[in-house]
Amino acid sequence: NAGVTQTPKFRVLKTGQSMTLLCAQDMNHEYMYWYRQDPGMGLRLIHYSVGEGTTAKGEVPDGYNVSRLKKQNFLLGLESAAPSQTSVYFCASRDRGPYEQYFGPGTRLTVT
């Protein structure tokens, strides 16, 4: 039981390049989330999904897109990376209750 895994762990992009971050969970959870963590800002919700085939915007969705084609996977895409997207990205999942979220180990992204 691997829990929540994220791929890749580290990535460096040039401004304007695109990439996709993959989150996978093996707990059969309904809800999945993408957050970004920046110093002094805590965790901010980018997008989330309440089930396969559904997505919704969070607090800071601009510049990101997501897809949830399979229940176990939640993809975060950056179509044209900007230096402001330099951050640590965390994926999380949870079941319908009792509301605890399980986090992945994070992806550290640097955009130069």
Add this chain to the structure above:
Amino acid sequence: AQSVTQLDSQVPVFEEAPVELRCNYSSSVSVYLFWYVQYPNQGLQLLLKYLSGSTLVESINGFEAEFNKSQTSFHLRKPSVHISDTAEYFCAVIGGGSNYKLTFGKGTLLTVNP
């Protein structure tokens, strides 16, 4: 909309001293409250949670938090800290009409010095 305020961004203490990390939330309806811990270069792990019942909840490594509805607080305490407790601690709340989204505070960095 919900919000969570962690009143201290950094808390330095000496080993074996007591510590309190403060958390206040704003919500006019029922909420569920969490404390997460993040060790250096790792993801977040659940430390403890309040869903219902006893207002005092405990973790397996000696932390406890008390839900105080009248003061809208959920402070985290430990009577005697260890070097290994050095980490960032996040308070979070869910509820207030949305059971999908967890709202986090900005975190408190606890540094335990020898």
